[in-house]
Structure formats: C-alpha cells, structure tokens
Amino acid sequence: MFLVPDFKGYDFFPHGTRLNFMKFKDVCFFASLALMAISLALIFTKGFNYGVDFKGGAMIEVRSTQGDADIAALRTKIGALGLGDVQIQSFGTPQDALIRIEEQPGGEQAQQDALKKVQGVLGDGFEQRRVEIVGPAVSSELRRTGTIAVLASIVAIMMYVWFRFEWQFAVGTLVALAHDVLVTAGIFSLFQMEFDLSIVAALLTILGYSVNDTVVVADRIRENLRKYKRMDLTELLNLSINETLSRTILTGVTTIVVLVALFFLGGAVIHNFTFAMLFGVLIGTYSSIFIGAPILEYLGVKRETVVGTEAKTAG
Amino acid sequence: MLHFERWKIIAIILTVLTGIMFALPNFVSKQTLAGWPDFLPKRQMPLGLDLQGGAHLLLSIDQEEIRKDWLQGVQDAARANLREAKIGFSGIGVDGGAVKVTLVKPEDAARAETELKKLISPVGNAVLGTAGTDLEVAKSGDNQFTIKPTPQGFDQRLTNATTASIETVNRRVNALGTAESTVVRQGKDRILVQFPGLSDTRQLKDLIGQTAKLSFHAVHPSLSPEEARATRIPLGYKIYASTDTERGGPAEYLLQETSIVPGDDLEDAQPGFDQRTTEPIISFRFNTSGARRFGKYTQDNVGRPFAIMLDDKVISAPVIREAILGGTGQISGNFSVETANNLAIQLRSGALPAKLTVVEERTVGPSLGADSIAAGMRAGIIGLGAALIMTVIAYGTFGVYAVIGLLVHGILILALMSAIGTTLTLPGIAGFVLTIAMAVDANVLIYERIREELRAGKTAIAAIDMGFQRAFVTILDSQLTTFVAALIMFWLGSGPIRGFAVTLSLGIITSVFAAVTITRLLAAMWLKNAKTSKSRTLQVPI
Numbered sequence: 001m002f003l004v005p006d007f008k009g010y011d012f013f014p015h016g017t018r019l020n021f022m023k024f025k026d027v028c029f030f031a032s033l034a035l036m037a038i039s040l041a042l043i044f045t046k047g048f049n050y051g052v053d054f055k056g057g058a059m060i061e062v063r064s065t066q067g068d069a070d071i072a073a074l075r076t077k078i079g080a081l082g083l084g085d086v087q088i089q090s091f092g093t094p095q096d097a098l099i100r101i102e103e104q105p106g107g108e109q110a111q112q113d114a115l116k117k118v119q120g121v122l123g124d125g126f127e128q129r130r131v132e133i134v135g136p137a138v139s140s141e142l143r144r145t146g147t148i149a150v151l152a153s154i155v156a157i158m159m160y161v162w163f164r165f166e167w168q169f170a171v172g173t174l175v176a177l178a179h180d181v182l183v184t185a186g187i188f189s190l191f192q193m194e195f196d197l198s199i200v201a202a203l204l205t206i207l208g209y210s211v212n213d214t215v216v217v218a219d220r221i222r223e224n225l226r227k228y229k230r231m232d233l234t235e236l237l238n239l240s241i242n243e244t245l246s247r248t249i250l251t252g253v254t255t256i257v258v259l260v261a262l263f264f265l266g267g268a269v270i271h272n273f274t275f276a277m278l279f280g281v282l283i284g285t286y287s288s289i290f291i292g293a294p295i296l297e298y299l300g301v302k303r304e305t306v307v308g309t310e311a312k313t314a315g
Numbered sequence: 316m317l318h319f320e321r322w323k324i325i326a327i328i329l330t331v332l333t334g335i336m337f338a339l340p341n342f343v344s345k346q347t348l349a350g351w352p353d354f355l356p357k358r359q360m361p362l363g364l365d366l367q368g369g370a371h372l373l374l375s376i377d378q379e380e381i382r383k384d385w386l387q388g389v390q391d392a393a394r395a396n397l398r399e400a401k402i403g404f405s406g407i408g409v410d411g412g413a414v415k416v417t418l419v420k421p422e423d424a425a426r427a428e429t430e431l432k433k434l435i436s437p438v439g440n441a442v443l444g445t446a447g448t449d450l451e452v453a454k455s456g457d458n459q460f461t462i463k464p465t466p467q468g469f470d471q472r473l474t475n476a477t478t479a480s481i482e483t484v485n486r487r488v489n490a491l492g493t494a495e496s497t498v499v500r501q502g503k504d505r506i507l508v509q510f511p512g513l514s515d516t517r518q519l520k521d522l523i524g525q526t527a528k529l530s531f532h533a534v535h536p537s538l539s540p541e542e543a544r545a546t547r548i549p550l551g552y553k554i555y556a557s558t559d560t561e562r563g564g565p566a567e568y569l570l571q572e573t574s575i576v577p578g579d580d581l582e583d584a585q586p587g588f589d590q591r592t593t594e595p596i597i598s599f600r601f602n603t604s605g606a607r608r609f610g611k612y613t614q615d616n617v618g619r620p621f622a623i624m625l626d627d628k629v630i631s632a633p634v635i636r637e638a639i640l641g642g643t644g645q646i647s648g649n650f651s652v653e654t655a656n657n658l659a660i661q662l663r664s665g666a667l668p669a670k671l672t673v674v675e676e677r678t679v680g681p682s683l684g685a686d687s688i689a690a691g692m693r694a695g696i697i698g699l700g701a702a703l704i705m706t707v708i709a710y711g712t713f714g715v716y717a718v719i720g721l722l723v724h725g726i727l728i729l730a731l732m733s734a735i736g737t738t739l740t741l742p743g744i745a746g747f748v749l750t751i752a753m754a755v756d757a758n759v760l761i762y763e764r765i766r767e768e769l770r771a772g773k774t775a776i777a778a779i780d781m782g783f784q785r786a787f788v789t790i791l792d793s794q795l796t797t798f799v800a801a802l803i804m805f806w807l808g809s810g811p812i813r814g815f816a817v818t819l820s821l822g823i824i825t826s827v828f829a830a831v832t833i834t835r836l837l838a839a840m841w842l843k844n845a846k847t848s849k850s851r852t853l854q855v856p857i
Contacts, residue, residue, distance in 0.1 A: 006845075006856035009711035015770060061683065108375065108672040112520065115676075119517070128514060129683040133676040138373065149807040153800045160796055198742060201812045204804050205749065205819070208797030212753075215796060216760065219789045247756075247763045250709060254702050254759075255752035261698035262748055267690030269365075269683075270745055277749075 013246040022238045025294035032179055032291055039186025046189050051196030052132050054146070056103035056139035058115050061091060061130035062122060069097040069126075077121045083114050092268035096129065108135040130269075146200040150181060153204050157211050161218070166302075169218050172295035173211055176287040180210045184280050198273040206280030209255070213248060213288035220244050221296065225303050233301065237293045252285045317780050317839045327832055331723055337730035360733045363740035363814055366688050368681035369511035370519065373674050374484070376504045380669040381476050382412065382469065389434060389450065389462055390414045396430045418458040428452065431460055438471045473504055476668040481506055484671070486664035487522045506671070514680040518657070525626065526670055527661035529578035531609070532570040532622045534632060540567040555622070557629035561649055568629050570622050575612045580605025584662035586655040589647060595655035598645040599662065606642025614638035623648070625658070691744035698748050699725075702755050710762050712856035716837035717758040717830075724754050724822070724829035731821050740814030750822025753797070757830035760793075761786040762857055775853035779842060783835050790827060798823050 052059045062069070074097055075088050084102045091098035099118065104110035111133050119128075134142070154177050162170035181203055188195050220240040228236060256278065263274040337356045340348055348357050364371050386409045393416060397404055403419035404427075418427055431452045439446045449468025455461045464472075477500055484506060485498040496510040513519065532555075535543070540554045548554065553572045560566050583600045601609055612621075613635045622632040623646055630648035650658065679687075703721060707714040728747065732739065765782030773781065801823065804816035845853055 004712050004715045006854070007711045008854075008856050009707075009709045009714050011766070012709065015766075063682070108674050112673055112676075116517075127680060127682065128678070129680045131516070131676060131678040133673070135672075135674040137375065138675045145807045149803055149812075152807070153803045156799045156803060157796050160799055164792055197808075197812055201742060201804060201808070201815045204800050205797075205815075208800040208819075211796040211800075212756070212793040215793045216789055219792060223785075243767070244763075247759050250705075250759045250763070251752070251756040254705055254755045255749075257701045257705065258698035258748055258752045261701065262694045262745060265690060265694040265697060266745065267687055267694075267741075269687060270741060273742070273745065 017242050021241050022234045028290040036182045039182045042186050042189040048195040049192040051194045052134045053197040054143045058101045059132045060099040062126040064095045068094040081117050168299040168301045172292045176292040179287050180284050202276035210284030214292040334727040334730040337734045338726045358733050361738045363738040365679050365741045366684050368679050368684035370513045370516045371677040372508040374506045374671040375674045377670040400430045402427050413461050413463040416460045421458040490660040526667040528666040530574035530624050531576045534620045535569040540569045543569050576605050576609050584659045586659040595650040595652050596645045596647045601642040610640040687741050720829040720834040723833045724825045727825040737817050742815035743818040746815040746818035754826030757790045775855045794823050
C-alpha cells in the first residue's frame with residue numbers, strides 16, 4: 001500500500017524440517033502417562049494447598065503504615081488469638097503482609113467473628129488492602145462448581161472435536177487435555193502453591209490453548225491424509241507436525257512473552273494465575289505434539305473415513 | 316477470498332468507526348465527557364471492585380428463622396379460627412416442622428377440618444401447571460390434626476422474604492453514602508451487596524447484621540418473672556431477657572406476648588441526645604394508627620412500666636409518666652453514639668424478615684485497586700508491545716497489517732465492553748492480554764500458510780488467497796473450542812472467573828474479525844495496488 005513500504009519479514013525457522021518426532025513417541029507417551037500417574041498420586045496423597053475460595057476461612061492483606069511490616073510481631077499477636085492454623089507471610093513489598101486464617105468451626109458467623117478479632121489486634125498501624133472471607137457453604141459450592149467447570153469443559157471440547165473430526169482425534173484431544181490439567185494440578189500439589197478460583201480459570205484457559213494447538217496439528221493431519229494417499233501413517237504424522245512447527249513455536253513464544261510480562265509486572269495478586277498459565281502453555285504445546293498426534297497412530301486413523309466425511313468442510 | 320464488494324468495505328469501515336466512537340470515552344476524564352454532545356456515546360467501561368476498590372458481601376437469609384416465624388403465625392391463626400368457631404381444643408403447638416392441634420371432642424373433627432383448611436392459600440402458577448397450596452392439613456388421629464408447610468409454599472415464603480430483605484438492605488446501605496452501591500438477589504435465599512469505594516465493612520455489616528424488629532409491650536402489672544416461673548406463667552405472657560442491666564434494670568421481664576404497637580407502625584427514627592443526661596437516644600415518630608394506639612395505651616396506663624423490645628430482647632422499660640398523644644417519643648437504651656446512629660438507620664429502613672449472615676466477603680482497598688490497575692496496564696502494554704514488534708519482525712509489511720488488525724481488535728473489545736457495560740476486573744485484564752496472543756496466533760496461521768504456498772511455487776495472488784482460505788477453517792476450529800471453554804467459565808464461574816470469561820469470549824470474536832476481515836482487506840488492497848503498479852513477478856512482502 002502507500003503508507004507502508006514493502007519489506008520482508010525475517011523468517012526465523014528453517015522450513016522443510018523433517019525432525020523425527022514420532023521416534024520419541026513411545027518414550028514420551030509413557031513418560032507422560034507416568035507424569036499423569038505421579039500427579040494423580042500427589043493430588044491424592046499430598047492434596048492441594050487450597051486458598052480461601054475452596055477451603056473457607058479468611059485472608060487479609062495488610063500494609064504497614066509505618067515502615068516495613070513486622071511479620072514476627074504479627075505472628076505472636078495474631079497467634080495468641082487462638083484461631084487455629086494461622087499463616088502470616090510477607091507479600092509483594094516489605095510493607096505488605098498476608099494473613100491467612102483457617103476456617104473457624106461454628107458456621108458462617110464464626111468467620112466474621114475471627115475477622116473482628118484480627119482487626120482488633122491490627123489496630124491503626126495497618127491499612128487493610130484486601131479482605132477475603134469465604135464461609136463453609138460458599139467454599140463447598142465453589143469446590144463443586146470448579147470441578148464441574150473443568151470436567152464440563154473437557155467434555156464439551158471433546159464433543160466439538162468429535163463433531164468436527166474423527167473419534168480418534170477426540171480421544172487424542174481428551175488424553176492430551178487430561179494430561180495438561182493433571183500435570184499442572186500436580187505441580188501445584190507438589191510445590192503446595194495456593195490453589196484458588198483463579199487457578200481454575202487458568203486451567204480452563206490452558207484447556208482452550210492446548211486444544212487450539214492440538215486442533216491446528218489435527219487439521220494438518222487431516223489435510224495431509226487427503227493429499228498423500230499412500231504415505232505411511234507415522235511418516236505422515238511426522239510431516240504434519242513438522243509443517244505446523246513454525247506456527248506452533250511462533251505462537252507459543254508470543255504467548256509466553258505476553259505471559260512473562262504479566263508474571264513479572266502484573267502484580268502479586270495474579271502471580272499464581274500467570275504461573276499456571278505459563279506452565280500450561282508449555283505443557284499444552286508439548287502434549288499436542290507428543291500425545292495428541294501419536295495417539296492417532298495407536299488408535300489407527302482410517303484414511304477412507306477421514307477423506308470421505310471431511311472432504312467438503314476442509315475444501 | 317480476496318475480492319471485497321464495495322458495501323462490505325463500507326460495512327467494515329463503519330464497524331471500525333463505531334468501535335472507535337464507543338471506545339473513545341475510556342480515554343478521557345469524566346469532566347471532559349460531560350461536555351461532549353449528547354449524540355456521542357459516553358459510557359465508560361465500569362471498573363470492577365478489585366480495581367477501583369470496594370466491598371462485595373454475599374448474604375444468606377436464615378431459613379430456619381423464616382420457617383419458625385411462619386409456623387408461629389400458622390399456630391396463632393389456627394388458634395384464632397378454632398376459638399371463633401367455638402371448637403374446644405386441648406393442645407396446639409409447633410412440633411417437628413408442623414403445627415399439631417388436639418381437639419377436646421373427636422365429634423368436632425369435621426368442623427375443625429373446615430376451619431383449619433381456611434388457612435390454606437394457593438401458590439404457584441395455574442397456567443404453568445405449578446399450582447399448589449402453601450399448607451397441607453391432615454388428620455393424624457381421631458381428634459388430632461397436623462398442619463404442614465409444603466415445599467412449594469416454603470419456597471414462596473423464602474422468595475418473598477428475600478425480596479423484602481433486598482429492599483430493606485438497600486435502604487440501610489444507602490444510608491451509608493451516595494456511592495453507586497448495588498443490592499441484588501442471588502439464587503433463592505442470597506443477596507449480593509456491592510459497594511464501590513468502601514474498604515472498611517464493619518459498619519456496613521453492623522447495619523445489615525441485625526433484623527431490628529422493634530415492638531412495644533405491656534409489662535405484667537403484678538408478677539415478677541421469678542414468681543411467674545415458680546407458679547405458672549399466665550396465658551399470653553412470656554419471659555424475655557433484657558440488655559439493659561448495666562443501668563440497674565432487671566435481667567428479665569414478664570411481658571405480654573402481643574405487642575401494644577408493632578414496629579411496622581414506626582414512621583421515622585433519628586439519633587439524638589437526651590437533654591438532661593446527654594446520653595445518646597433515639598427519637599421516633601409513629602404513623603397515624605400507631606400514634607392512636609400508643610396514645611390510648613399510655614392514657615390508660617399512666618404510672619405503669621412498658622417495655623421496648625428490639626429483636627426479642629428488652630432494651631429499656633420506662634414508666635409511663637403521662638399520656639403520649641402526639642405519636643412521638645424517645646428510646647434510651649444504653650446506646651453509644653454509634654449504636655444509636657446505626658439503630659436509627661435500621662429502624663427507618665424497617666425490620667428484616669429474618670437474620671442475614673455474611674457467607675462471603677471480598678473487600679479491596681483503594682490503594683491495592685490502584686496498584687492493580689497500574690500493574691495490569693504496564694504488563695498489558697509491554698506484553699502487547701512485544702507481541703506487536705515480534706509480528707512486524709516476523710512478517711514485514713504484512714506484519715504491519717496484522718498489527719493494524721490487532722489494534723482494531725483492541726479498540727473493538729474496549730468498545731464492546733463499554734457498550735454492554737461489562738466490568739473490567741484484574742483477571743479481565745489478563746484475559747484481554749491473552750486474547751492478544753490468540754489474535755496473533757490467527758495471523759501466524761494465515762501467514763505461515765501463505766509462506767508455505769509461496770514455497771510450493773504458487774503465484775502471489777494464489778498464495779495469499781490460499782493462505783486466508785485454508786487458515787480460516789483452522790482458526791475457526793481452534794478459536795471455537797476456546798470459546799466453548801470460555802462459555803462454560805461464564806456459566807459456572809462467579810466473580811473473578813466471570814470477568815475473565817467475558818473478556819476472553821468477546822476477545823475471541825473480535826480477534827477473529829480482525830484477522831479474517833481487517834488483515835484480509837489490507838492484504839487485498841496491497842495486492843490490488845501492487846498488481847497495477849508493478850511487473851508480473853510479484854514479491855509478497857511477508
């Protein structure tokens with residue numbers, strides 16, 4: 001056009017690569033299965049470090065109005081209130097402290113009473129930056145809806161893939177998605193990072209991103225199945241992954257750059273959320289190459305059905 | 316794929332212009348906005364409580380109290396009906412979630428059944444086929460009846476009580492200030508209060524944490540509570556605890572159960588100070604019927620005490636010195652300035668049908684909100700900038716087109732959120748930043764495809780056409796699946812998740828529009844221009 005002079009972009013990636021991804025498929029596949037198993041075991045034995053959303057209780061973020069927050073003094077003062085398990089940690093800047101109080105026995109009102117006690121101890125030396133209290137009724141509801149949301153998303157996405165592709169693709173997607181969610185959750189369990197509502201949102205987005213990746217590869221596999229009628233399936237899967245590799249990496253890098261910006265600059269409140277996303281994008285990219293595609297080989301995609309039913313839509 | 320009809324181009328340009336118009340108010344201050352002509356859109360995207368600071372309280376109504384009150388009312392009505400029909404009964408009481416009536420003579424059963432059935436009223440909607448009754452009357456023995464609420468009837472009670480509570484809570488919350496607070500129903504028995512700008516919720520919780528049912532009762536003329544307990548509590552009387560012990564009053568009172576004047580007859584209440592003792596008091600005024608009843612009672616009972624009760628506890632029991640005929644009076648009840656103030660607000664707003672409990676509270680102070688906005692903006696701008704630079708480096712001139720598409724995506728999402736009035740939350744900002752990555756992905760898919768086609772030896776026109784056409788299917792599939800996840804998040808999520816889901820789903824729509832329309836239009840224009848000006852060997856700047 002007139003305003004923008006013509007200039008070529010810099011093509012980062014060597015094209016026509018024939019990296020043999022399928023060579024590692026067995027190793028990767030079983031490594032992934034093992035990871036899933038380990039994650040499951042971690043979740044069942046170690047459990048999650050649930051945030052107030054799911055565990056109930058109170059979380060109070062305070063900022064000292066005079067100098068740095070004296071965490072040790074806060075610990076003694078609030079510890080003396082007899083509120084059970086109380087965690088106090090520095091948060092973000094040295095002036096800030098985060099106080100977590102476990103769910104108090106005695107129903108909804110007991111949580112409020114605990115907050116009142118803590119507020120009484122804090123006095124004027126602290127400014128309240130954030131208060132989150134979730135009672136027993138709401139926390140159990142959030143646990144339920146959170147689980148349903150993740151499961152429902154996986155099923156809905158699988159149905160969509162089934163509808164648009166073949167059942168083998170749907171199974172591949174299902175395993176890849178389950179893998180991503182499980183391993184991310186496993187990491188949260190392993191390091192006992194706080195698991196709250198925003199992590200569920202992150203898991204759901206990871207699902208979206210991972211299926212995005214899987215679908216792009218699947219799309220190419222379908223196209224190639226039609227194009228190369230006699231190619232060996234393993235070779236064809238390899239070719240499809242290679243052909244979409246430049247896109248996979250470019251998009252992945254862009255997303256990671258954006259997330260890294262959010263992670264380091266977005267503030268402490270969304271730290272865990274962006275961490276989950278970062279990890280999920282990496283694992284999601286891995287799973288679409290090393291799980292989503294190889295499964296098609298294990299299950300054996302029938303060329304005729306793919307070519308027959310999808311010839312029109314993919315034009 | 317590369318031919319655009321004239322009307323399509325006009326439609327695209329109009330869409331972008333409309334988007335700019337709706338997005339623009341977000342970049343100017345409220346004062347500037349006020350000076351704009353009326354035909355321009357002026358709506359700014361509202362900021363969520365996590366960004367502007369404020370309180371979010373989820374209240375739950377006490378179901379047991381509603382059931383108890385209802386059964387009490389049913390019992391009173393049943394007693395009155397039987398008395399009026401002169402049917403003798405030996406017992407009536409609330410037992411196991413139902414009212415049980417025992418008649419003296421089994422012969423009266425048929426008549427009693429007719430009388431008791433008068434208490435039943437229909438509920439539900441006959442047209443929708445959900446009609447039913449609120450109570451069930453069943454004969455549970457020769458001379459026994461059970462009156463039981465139906466689930467339907469109780470649901471209706473609960474809904475009505477919640478509705479009434481919302482109005483009362485609204486009035487109480489408004490008394491705290493003129494901020495744009497909202498009070499809305501959530502589910503059958505919950506109320507969500509959102510109060511922007513409020514970071515200390517203590518007074519708010521005090522105000523809505525009390526039912527504030529005020530009533531005036533006659534004190535038994537001769538018996539003390541101890542004497543009554545020792546012998547027999549007279550019919551229609553009951554012992555109530557007092558909170559007025561600090562000023563030397565007794566711990567208990569024997570009071571008539573039926574009030575002289577119910578609290579509903581209160582018209583106004585204001586905090587003030589007693590002129591003699593300077594202690595905080597509340598002065599009140601009755602409406603006409605209340606004033607008449609109160610006047611008559613005080614006239615007839617000069618020299619005797621009466622009790623003022625708040626939520627079934629006596630707060631003071633003054634002696635009537637003279638008839639109070641004007642319908643005004645004052646309550647002194649060991650108040651502090653603050654409690655007198657709160658109680659006056661509560662009395663003015665009316666009583667709550669049942670106690671409300673806070674089941675969820677999320678409060679963000681203004682400083683954290685401001686920090687979050689700053690952090691979100693900084694991360695957003697840097698993330699966006701990095702993504703845009705990468706796109707231009709990777710795809711040259713066509714990369715610039717993609718950037719223009721991305722900017723349109725940004726403008727449109729702002730415009731949509733402002734026009735719909737979706738609140739922007741911190742997770743929402745994260746969602747927005749993420750949609751940028753996804754919008755870049757759409758362009759990457761298209762451009763990588765064009766490169767592939769070029770490498771395969773296709774001409775420039777064919778390659779560009781093919782690129783958009785082939786990639787479109789993939790974009791649609793990949794974005795739709797994310798959209799499915801976003802919809803489920805919106806459907807199931809609460810608060811923070813919803814904000815994220817909304818920006819994500821809107822962002823998917825605008826990013827697809829930007830990639831397949833704006834970028835494609837620009838590419839088509841480049842092609843048209845290049846074809847007329849250059850030679851046959853066309854080089855695509857990608």
